[in-house]
Amino acid sequence: MKRVIAKILLWAYIRLIRSWTSPLVATIMLWRVKPNKGVWDEYKYLHASEFEKRLRLVKYSGDPMGGLADYTIRGPEYFWADGIPNIDCDDFAYMWFLWAKKNCDEAWLVVIMDGLKVESSHYFTVVKMRDNYHLCNYNMDRTEFRSLDDAISLFSQRSLVSRGIYKEPVILVDKHWKQKKEKEV
Numbered sequence: 001m002k003r004v005i006a007k008i009l010l011w012a013y014i015r016l017i018r019s020w021t022s023p024l025v026a027t028i029m030l031w032r033v034k035p036n037k038g039v040w041d042e043y044k045y046l047h048a049s050e051f052e053k054r055l056r057l058v059k060y061s062g063d064p065m066g067g068l069a070d071y072t073i074r075g076p077e078y079f080w081a082d083g084i085p086n087i088d089c090d091d092f093a094y095m096w097f098l099w100a101k102k103n104c105d106e107a108w109l110v111v112i113m114d115g116l117k118v119e120s121s122h123y124f125t126v127v128k129m130r131d132n133y134h135l136c137n138y139n140m141d142r143t144e145f146r147s148l149d150d151a152i153s154l155f156s157q158r159s160l161v162s163r164g165i166y167k168e169p170v171i172l173v174d175k176h177w178k179q180k181k182e183k184e185v
Contacts, residue, residue: 006170007170009118010172022071026073029086033084036080036082040077044103048099051099058087061085079091094123094125096140105128105130105178105179106128107127108127108148109174110124111123111172112171114163114170123174126152127140133145133146133151135152155169
C-alpha cells in the first residue's frame with residue numbers, strides 16, 4: 001500500500017504540481033539570462049564522452065529553497081548560458097535526453113524517489129544505443145545494461161547520489177522518445 005501511495009505522490013508532484021510550477025519559476029529565475037544560442041548546435045552531435053566533457057563545464061548548484069522552487073531550464077541554449085542561477089539533476093538529465101534524441105535509438109527521462117520521501121526525488125536519463133542501455137546520471141555510466149529496468153536498478157545497488165542507495169525505489173518515466181524506423185516514417 002505504501003508503494004502505491006508513493007507512486008501516486010510522485011505522479012501528482014511531477015504531473016500536477018511541477019508541470020506548472022517549473023515553467024513559472026524558470027521564467028522568474030531566467031528572465032535576465034541571455035541564452036547561448038550557438039552552443040547547442042555545436043554540441044548536440046558530439047560523441048557521448050565529448051558531450052559529457054561539455055556537461056562537466058557547468059557546475060551543479062541545486063535549485064533555490066532546497067528544491068521547493070525547482071525548475072528545469074527552458075531549452076538547451078540555457079544550460080551553458082552565462083549567469084544561469086541554478087543547474088541540478090533535472091537539467092543534466094534533460095540535456096542527456098535532448099542529446100539522445102540526436103544520437104541514440106531510444107531515451108527515457110526518469111524520476112526516482114525513495115519510498116515516500118519526496119525530498120529524495122532525483123532525475124536521470126536512460127538511453128538505448130545499439131541494443132544496450134546506458135544510465136546517464138550527470139555522467140554516462142559505461143556499463144552496458146540489458147534493459148531499462150536493469151539500468152534503473154543501479155540506484156538500489158549502489159550510491160549514485162548524495163542521498164545514498166534507494167531502498168524503496170519508486171519510478172516514474174517523465175518522458176520517452178523512440179527513433180522511428182524507416183518503415184514507420
